[in-house]
Amino acid sequence: MNIVLGITGGIAAYKTPELVRRLRERGADVQIVMTASAEEFVTPTSLQAVSGRPIRTNLWDKEAEASMSHIELARWADLVLIAPATAEIMARLAGGGAPDLLTTLCLATEAPIAIAPAMNRVMWANPAVQANRDMLEQRGMRILGPDVGSQACGEEGAGRMLDPDDIAAAVCDPEFAGAVVDGPLAGKTVLVTAGPTREPIDPVRYITNRSSGKMGYAIASAAHAKGARVILVSGPVMLQEPNGVEVQRVETAEEMHAATHASIVDVDIFIAAAAVADYRPADRATQKIKKTKDTMSLELVRSPDILASVAALGDVPFTVGFAAETERVRDYALGKLENKKLDMIVANRVGSDCGFDYDDNSVEVLWAGGERAFPQMAKTELAHELMDLIVERFTSTRGPDTQPALSIVSIKD
Ligand code: CTP
Numbered sequence: 467m468n469i470v471l472g473i474t475g476g477i478a479a480y481k482t483p484e485l486v487r488r489l490r491e492r493g494a495d496v497q498i499v500m501t502a503s504a505e506e507f508v509t510p511t512s513l514q515a516v517s518g519r520p521i522r523t524n525l526w527d528k529e530a531e532a533s534m535s536h537i538e539l540a541r542w543a544d545l546v547l548i549a550p551a552t553a554e555i556m557a558r559l560a561g562g563g564a565p566d567l568l569t570t571l572c573l574a575t576e577a578p579i580a581i582a583p584a585m586n587r588v589m590w591a592n593p594a595v596q597a598n599r600d601m602l603e604q605r606g607m608r609i610l611g612p613d614v615g616s617q618a619c620g621e622e623g624a625g626r627m628l629d630p631d632d633i634a635a636a637v638c639d640p641e642f643a644g645a646v647v648d649g650p651l652a653g654k655t656v657l658v659t660a661g662p663t664r665e666p667i668d669p670v671r672y673i674t675n676r677s678s679g680k681m682g683y684a685i686a687s688a689a690h691a692k693g694a695r696v697i698l699v700s701g702p703v704m705l706q707e708p709n710g711v712e713v714q715r716v717e718t719a720e721e722m723h724a725a726t727h728a729s730i731v732d733v734d735i736f737i738a739a740a741a742v743a744d745y746r747p748a749d750r751a752t753q754k755i756k757k758t759k760d761t762m763s764l765e766l767v768r769s770p771d772i773l774a775s776v777a778a779l780g781d782v783p784f785t786v787g788f789a790a791e792t793e794r795v796r797d798y799a800l801g802k803l804e805n806k807k808l809d810m811i812v813a814n815r816v817g818s819d820c821g822f823d824y825d826d827n828s829v830e831v832l833w834a835g836g837e838r839a840f841p842q843m844a845k846t847e848l849a850h851e852l853m854d855l856i857v858e859r860f861t862s863t864r865g866p867d868t869q870p871a872l873s874i875v876s877i878k879d
Contacts, residue, residue: 606709
C-alpha cells in the first residue's frame with residue numbers, strides 16, 4: 467500500500483516518526499509531505515530516516531519535481547493520510563484551496579483521503595471547525611478521531627490525535643478505503659432515494675421539480691459513516707457521488723420505483739428523500755411537439771408511490787418518509803405517516819426562502835408516540851442528527867429484543 471503521509475503544524479507532529487514506523491511495520495510504503503509549519507515540530511531529517519524516502523516540503527522544488535512530480539505522487543498514492551490535521555488544513559481542504567504541495571496533492575489525487583485531526587479542545591468544538599469536518603466527511607474523507615484526554619496545552623477534552631498504532635491499524639485494514647466496518651449500522655443495508663425525477667413530455671421537454679438532492683446525498687453519506695452498506699437511488703442532480711456509497715442513477719419515477727424494488731429485499735432501513743413527481747404525461751411524444759395551437763393540454767397519470775409500495779411489503783424495512791410542505795406542515799406530515807404506514811416522517815417547510823436547493827434546513831420528525839424538532843442547521847449536520855435518531859428508533863423497534871412496532875393508529879390518541 468502506497469501512503470502519502472501529510473504532516474501539518476500541530477504539536478502532535480512529534481508522534482509522526484512513530485506513526486511512520488507503525489505504517490511500515492504493516493507493509494506500507496510511506497512518502498511524507500510536510501507543510502512549512504510542520505517543520506517547527508518535527509525535523510525532515512528524522513522523518514527521512516524512518517520513512518527511507520526523501521521528504522517533500524515544497525511545490526516548487528525543481529529537483530524533487532523532476533524525480534516525481536506532484537501529479538505523479540497524487541497517482542502513486544493508494545491513500546493520502548493527513549496526521550496530525552490542524553484546523554487550518556481542514557479549512558483549506560473544505561475550501562478547495564491549493565497554496566502548497568499537500569493541498570495541491572489532495573485536489574489532484576483520486577485516492578481516498580483520511581485525516582486525523584489534532585488541536586485544542588475548544589478549537590475542535592468551534593462550529594467553524596465542526597462545519598468543515600462535516601463537509602469533508604460528506605465529500606467522502608475519513609475522519610479518524612480525535613481522541614479524548616489530556617492535551618499538550620494542559621487541558622482535558624476531545625482533540626488529541628489518535629494513537630499512532632490505532633491510526634496505522636485503521637488505515638491498513640483492507641476494508642478501510644471502501645467501507646466503514648464498524649458503527650451502529652455495521653452489517654445493515656440502507657437504501658436512500660434522492661433528488662427529483664424527470665418525466666418526459668417529448669424528446670426535449672420534461673416535468674420536474676426544484677429538489678437539489680442535497681438532503682438525500684447527505685443522509686446517504688451519514689448512513690455510510692455509521693457503518694451501513696448504502697445504496698443511493700438518485701434522480702438527476704449536480705452533486706458529487708458520496709464515497710463508499712453504491713449509486714444507481716435513474717430519471718423517471720417508474721425507473722426509481724424499479725431500481726428501489728430490485729434492491730429492497732436485503733434492505734434494513736429505507737429512507738425516501740426523493741421528490742418524486744407524482745404525475746407523468748400519459749403519452750410521451752416520440753418527436754418534438756410543435757406549437758400548432760394557442761393552448762394545449764397535457765394529460766397526466768399517477769406515478770407509482772415508491773414509499774407506500776415499500777411500506778406495504780410483507781417483510782418491510784424500517785421506512786422513513788419526507789413531507790415537504792408549504793403549509794400545515796405538521797398536519798400533512800402526520801397524514802402521510804398514517805396513510806403510508808411509515809415508521810417515521812421528516813417534515814419540512816419548503817418555499818421561496820427555505821427547503822429545496824438551500825444548504826440549511828430545519829425539520830420536525832414524527833413517529834408513532836413521539837416527535838423531535840431539529841433547528842435550522844447545515845443539511846450535512848442535520849443528516850448526521852437524523853441518522854442518530856433513525857438508528858435509535860430502528861434499534862428500539864427492530865432490535866433483537868423488541869416487541870413489534872407501535873401501532874400507527876395511536877398517533878391521534
Ligand atoms: N414518494 C415516493 N413516491 C412517490 C411520491 C412520493 O416515494 N411517487 C415519497 C417521497 O420520497 C417522500 C414522501 O413520499 O418521502 C412524500 O409523500 P407524498 O405524499 O407523495 O408527498 P408529495 O409528493 O409532496 O404529495 P402531496 O402532493 O400529496 O403532498
